[in-house]
Amino acid sequence: MLNIVSYGYHSFTGIGYKELNQYRSNLSKKRVIEQYLKDSRQEELRIIKEIAPRIKDAKESIWMLTLVTKQDLWWNERRKVHDFYAKGSYNDCIEEITDYRGHKNFQHEYLSASLVISNFIDGLGEILVPTTGGYDQGLQNSNMAMFMNTINTFAKRSK
Numbered sequence: 375m376l377n378i379v380s381y382g383y384h385s386f387t388g389i390g391y392k393e394l395n396q397y398r399s400n401l402s403k404k405r406v407i408e409q410y411l412k413d414s415r416q417e418e419l420r421i422i423k424e425i426a427p428r429i430k431d432a433k434e435s436i437w438m439l440t441l442v443t444k445q446d447l448w449w450n451e452r453r454k455v456h457d458f459y460a461k462g463s464y465n466d467c468i469e470e471i472t473d474y475r476g477h478k479n480f481q482h483e484y485l486s487a488s489l490v491i492s493n494f495i496d497g498l499g500e501i502l503v504p505t506t507g508g509y510d511q512g513l514q515n516s517n518m519a520m521f522m523n524t525i526n527t528f529a530k531r532s533k
Contacts, residue, residue: 375429375438379418379464381455382411383444383494383503390498407494407502415458422467430474437528438482440464445488445517449506452486460484485524487517 391397396409429436440459448455459465468482491514494503 375436377422377425377438377440379440379442379459380414380444381442381448381458382414382418383447384414384417385494386497388497390500391496391502403502419463419467422464426467426471429471429480435479436475436481437531438468438480439524439528440468440482440484441521442484442486443489444494445486446491446505446509446514447488447494447503449509449513455486456484483524485517485521487521488514489518 386394391403391406391410394406394410396413397406401409429438442455442459445452472480472482474480488509491505491509491511493501493505495501
């Protein structure tokens with residue numbers, strides 16, 4: 375099972391940031407985006423909580439990978455991002471599933487990667503968050519290789 379999250383950097387198309395629910399005319403673009411990211415992270419948590427009972431009830435053993443994408447946007451905050459997933463409410467859900475199913479029937483891993491290196495833009499092409507300075511193709515390739523190696527390991531294990 376693969377759960378793809380993005381530390382709140384959920385893309386939206388067809389609209390400008392001023393059309394987001396978080397937009398208020400008295401807020402700067404930066405504040406609007408900060409609230410959007412916060413709300414989107416809460417949505418990621420809501421979803422993992424919503425699917426947790428289905429994972430618990432599954433008949434088969436499950437190996438789950440949480441892939442945190444858009445690494446190129448949050449690379450300078452990677453410890454904070456790691457802690458959000460691996461030490462916060464998200465991981466509380468994962469631990470609850472593990473406790474319920476046992477390690478033999480549920481295994482989970484965290485990885486992060488950037489599928490493409492690209493500024494975070496709204497649907498009108500306005501840059502909302504630029505890519506992190508210093509994040510380059512070498513870092514991207516290294517993390518994508520780790521992701522692919524993990525998938526290959528899982529495939530070999532499940533045969």
